[in-house]
Amino acid sequence: IAGITQAxxxxxxxxxxxxxxxxxxxxxxxxxxxYRQDLGLGLRLIHYSNTAGTTGxxxxxxxxxxxxxxxxxxxxxxxxxxxxQTSVYFCASSDSGIGYTxxxxxxxxxx
Amino acid sequence: xxxxxxSPQSLIVQKGGISIINxxxxxxxxxxxxxxxxxxxxxxxxxxxxxxxVSEKKEGRFTISFNKSAKQFSLHIMDxxxxxxxxxxxxxxxxxxxxxLNFGKGTSLLVTP
Numbered sequence: 001i002a003g004i005t006q007a008x009x010x011x012x013x014x015x016x017x018x019x020x021x022x023x024x025x026x027x028x029x030x031x032x033x034x035y036r037q038d039l040g041l042g043l044r045l046i047h048y049s050n051t052a053g054t055t056g057x058x059x060x061x062x063x064x065x066x067x068x069x070x071x072x073x074x075x076x077x078x079x080x081x082x083x084x085q086t087s088v089y090f091c092a093s094s095d096s097g098i099g100y101t102x103x104x105x106x107x108x109x110x111x
Numbered sequence: 112x113x114x115x116x117x118s119p120q121s122l123i124v125q126k127g128g129i130s131i132i133n134x135x136x137x138x139x140x141x142x143x144x145x146x147x148x149x150x151x152x153x154x155x156x157x158x159x160x161x162x163x164x165v166s167e168k169k170e171g172r173f174t175i176s177f178n179k180s181a182k183q184f185s186l187h188i189m190d191x192x193x194x195x196x197x198x199x200x201x202x203x204x205x206x207x208x209x210x211x212l213n214f215g216k217g218t219s220l221l222v223t224p
Contacts, residue, residue, distance in 0.1 A: 050209040
């Protein structure tokens with residue numbers, strides 16, 4: 001693989017269920033990010049991580065949690081999904097704010 | 112709470128014309144301003160970027176103009192082509208939040224033949 005791999009590509013999820021979106025990068029970038037994209041709203045930052053072991057909240061963190069156990073992986077967890085979390089989720093990485101790379105996205109529908 | 116304001120929301124340009132998209136910001140911690148192009152079903156891809164110490168940057172048919180005092184920047188697409196039809200996002204990097212990018216809401220560009 002080269003770049004960022006997101007899984008799954010798409011998912012239909014029942015409300016109230018727990019879901020983890022996976023993100024793996026192979027560029028050894030120190031920083032990673034999760035965005036959600038909704039029509040007419042652009043991409044909004046959910047959580048970010050400057051380096052392994054640290055995370056921070058973005059613009060829309062409620063209902064989401066992240067972890068950064070190592071450099072390559074940055075999973076996003078929805079503890080109890082709600083319909084308003086229906087969105088396209090993009091994972092991204094950068095080398096200290098240089099050379100941002102985005103994954104292909106996960107399309108999540110919460111019903 | 113959107114920190115980067117982008118306009119217009121949509122744009123229709125004839126082939127060969129100039130497409131212009133504008134963005135404005137307030138946060139003085141922003142220190143890098145990229146533009147992204149996104150096609151349906153794909154992730155955003157970097158198109159061109161500028162730093163605030165430069166007033167203009169050109170790469171092929173794409174030019175960024177940057178006005179630091181006005182906190183505004185714009186993307187000009189010269190000789191627009193149907194293949195340029197996509198959604199364009201301006202963004203600004205926040206040096207205070209892990210270098211995260213703050214995005215505008217996007218402009219849907221349609222270039223007609």
